[in-house]
Amino acid sequence: MTGPDREGHGPVRYGPPAPDAGLPVLPALSDVLAAAADAAEGEPPGGGPTLREAACGYWWRRGLRSRPGEVVAASGAQSLLFALLGAYGGDVLMPRPCPAWWTPQVRLLGRPAYHVPVPAECGGVPDPVALLETVRRVRLEGGRPRLLLLSVADDPTATVTPPEMLSEVCEAAVGEGLHIISDETWRDTVHEPHETVLVSPAEMYAEQVTVLSDLAGALLPSSWPVSVARFAQGEEGAARRARTLDILTALGAVVPAPVAAAAAHALDEPPEITGRASEAVALHARTAAAVHRTVVAAGAVSRPPQAGRHLYADLSPLRGRLAELGISDSMELEEYLTGRLGTPVPGGHRFGDELGALHVRLDTAPFLGATAEQRLESLASAEPLELPHVAQALENLRAVFDDLR
Numbered sequence: 001m002t003g004p005d006r007e008g009h010g011p012v013r014y015g016p017p018a019p020d021a022g023l024p025v026l027p028a029l030s031d032v033l034a035a036a037a038d039a040a041e042g043e044p045p046g047g048g049p050t051l052r053e054a055a056c057g058y059w060w061r062r063g064l065r066s067r068p069g070e071v072v073a074a075s076g077a078q079s080l081l082f083a084l085l086g087a088y089g090g091d092v093l094m095p096r097p098c099p100a101w102w103t104p105q106v107r108l109l110g111r112p113a114y115h116v117p118v119p120a121e122c123g124g125v126p127d128p129v130a131l132l133e134t135v136r137r138v139r140l141e142g143g144r145p146r147l148l149l150l151s152v153a154d155d156p157t158a159t160v161t162p163p164e165m166l167s168e169v170c171e172a173a174v175g176e177g178l179h180i181i182s183d184e185t186w187r188d189t190v191h192e193p194h195e196t197v198l199v200s201p202a203e204m205y206a207e208q209v210t211v212l213s214d215l216a217g218a219l220l221p222s223s224w225p226v227s228v229a230r231f232a233q234g235e236e237g238a239a240r241r242a243r244t245l246d247i248l249t250a251l252g253a254v255v256p257a258p259v260a261a262a263a264a265h266a267l268d269e270p271p272e273i274t275g276r277a278s279e280a281v282a283l284h285a286r287t288a289a290a291v292h293r294t295v296v297a298a299g300a301v302s303r304p305p306q307a308g309r310h311l312y313a314d315l316s317p318l319r320g321r322l323a324e325l326g327i328s329d330s331m332e333l334e335e336y337l338t339g340r341l342g343t344p345v346p347g348g349h350r351f352g353d354e355l356g357a358l359h360v361r362l363d364t365a366p367f368l369g370a371t372a373e374q375r376l377e378s379l380a381s382a383e384p385l386e387l388p389h390v391a392q393a394l395e396n397l398r399a400v401f402d403d404l405r
Contacts, residue, residue, distance in 0.1 A: 016100055016346040018155060018185070018216065019309035021280050022365025023379060024372045025221050028272045029262050033224070036261035043260045045249040047073030047228070051260045054267035055228040061269070062187075064202055064211065066230050070237060072244055073260070076225035077185065077214035079253035080244075081105050084181055084210060084229060087243035090146020091138060095126045097312070097351035097359070099155045099183065114138060114145070115352045121165055122303070123157025123312065125150045128168040135176045148178045152198055153186035156351045156361040157312045158288065158305035160190060163199045170201050173208075180209045188218035188277060190307045191285035207232045210240070218277050219266040226255050226263040283379055284309040287364040290385055290394055295362070298401035309365055312348075315358040318404045322358065329355045340400045341366075367393040 043051065052068040059066045074080035082105045085092065092106045096115035106113040116126030116134050126134075131148070138145045150169065152161045161169075173180055182201045190196050202209040211230040216222040229244070231237040248254075255263065266273050288305040295302050301314040315322065315333060327333050330347030337345035343366040348359025368378040369389045378384045385391065 016344055016350055016361075017222070018099070018101070018214070019361075019363040020216075020222050020365050021284075021309060022368050023276075023280060023375055025223075026272065026276050028270075029220070029266065032265045033258045033262040036258040039257035039261075042257050043073075043255045045254055046245045047071070047255055048260060051255065051264045051267075052228075054264040055230070058267045058269065059211070059230055062200070064200060064230065067233075070231045070233060070241065071228060072231075072241060072248065073226060073228045073255050073263070074248050074253045075227075075255050075259075076253070077101070077183075077212065077216075077227040078105060079248065079251055080212060080227040080229055081181075081183075082108065083244045083247035083251065083253070084212065085109055085111065085147065086247045087240050088147050088179055088181075090144045092147045092149060093126065093131065093134060093138075093145055093178070094149040094352070095124060095151075097123060097156050097348060097353045098149065099151065100346065100350045102149055102183075103352060112138075112143060114143075118157070119165060122154070122159040122161050124152055124154030124159060125161050125166060125169045128165075128172040131169065131172050132176065135178070145176070145178060148173045148180050149183065150180065150201070151183040151186065152200065153184065153190060153307040155186060155308055156310060156348075157303060158308045158310050159303050160196050160198050160306045163197055166199055166201060167204060170204050170209075174205050178208075180205070181212055182209055183212050183214075185212070185214040185217035186308045187213075189281050189284070189309065191281065191288070191305065196306055202230070202232075207234060207236070210237075215263055215266060218281070219269075219273065220263060224259045224262060226259060228267075279379055283368065283384055284364045286385060287367050287390070291362055291364060291367065291397060294394065294398050294401055298398075298405055300401070300404075310361050310363045312351075312359060312361050315360065315404070319358060321404050327358075330357060330359055331355060333358050333360055337400070341397065362397075367397075 051073050052071040055071045056066040091112045093114045095118045103113050116130050119127040135145045180201050214227045231241045295313045299317045305311040330349045334347035345360050348357050349355045353359050369375040374389050
């Protein structure tokens with residue numbers, strides 16, 4: 001497993017980063033980027049027509065009709081979310097837990113961020129009853145709730161929101177006048193795509209939803225940051241897009257031309273891109289299932305992972321043994337597991353959970369190998385869990401969690 005980065009563990013500097021694929025860059029993507037490396041002119045703010053048209057095609061294939069004039073691209077999900085929040089105004093609501101990078105964007109804008117507990121069925125969305133109660137309480141206290149952030153395929157919980165639950169949440173939000181920003185970064189990492197139904201809020205309430213996607217979720221390496229957003233049709237969506245473009249321009253959050261070429265190629269989804277993506281999803285799904293079995297066998301609680309490259313575990317049933325080790329909150333748990341496993345294991349406080357809750361996110365990439373060669377071997381293997389380096393990493397995890405019984 002990879003070693004931890006012990007530097008910069010502040011609340012913003014150590015986000016932590018989103019779960020990485022842990023795989024070398026696909027040569028076909030490197031070739032596209034290299035071919036565009038001598039481009040003298042940069043992309044315009046919001047992305048050039050080729051990139052935006054490719055994003056439209058990507059969404060059309062997923063049932064979301066889009067036109068280039070309704071799309072923007074930016075250099076990374078953080079800058080794009082920052083621009084969206086700045087363009088929409090008002091107080092922001094989000095589920096608890098939520099992606100670690102959401103809350104800092106809200107707070108950097110000086111906005112209140114209200115975390116609403118997730119339902120028992122899944123993460124990624126707030127419980128609809130708790131959402132209504134929170135909106136009404138905020139208004140009574142003089143706040144202006146305007147936005148709801150949610151993710152139907154979630155980091156950190158690795159769950160997919162059931163359509164009926166999503167419908168209840170969206171109905172509650174729209175009924176209270178909230179605009180929805182749907183982070184769909186992980187929609188293409190669903191472990192069982194033929195058995196798991198994933199629906200976008202934009203399919204339910206097209207005029208009240210903006211869709212955000214970080215292409216590092218499934219299509220690009222995290223070292224090439226590109227994100228895209230899809231706005232609603234009509235005058236209101238156009239006005240929001242224009243305000244977002246103003247902020248992106250002020251930030252200089254422009255996608256470099258070579259990276260834009262690679263992103264457009266990935267969004268077109270040629271066979272080599274979809275093939276690598278499918279193989280990576282299958283590998284991470286098998287690894288996540290093995291990690292989940294180990295964690296649950298030790299007595300921890302975790303929803304079965306359905307998407308992404310991670311899982312979220314609640315170690316409160318092991319509180320007695322953890323107390324013996326001097327661990328009473330998620331910050332101490334993060335430090336302990338990071339040290340024992342030799343890889344970052346972010347605590348639940350990074351994702352908006354209470355400090356006293358003994359929650360952690362376990363990423364699957366570190367189990368695939370310490371080198372690019374080992375990880376490619378894991379990707380190519382019919383039985384990756386039986387490879388020596390993967391089996392050893394899983395055995396180390398089992399030993400650490402067995403010590404917590």
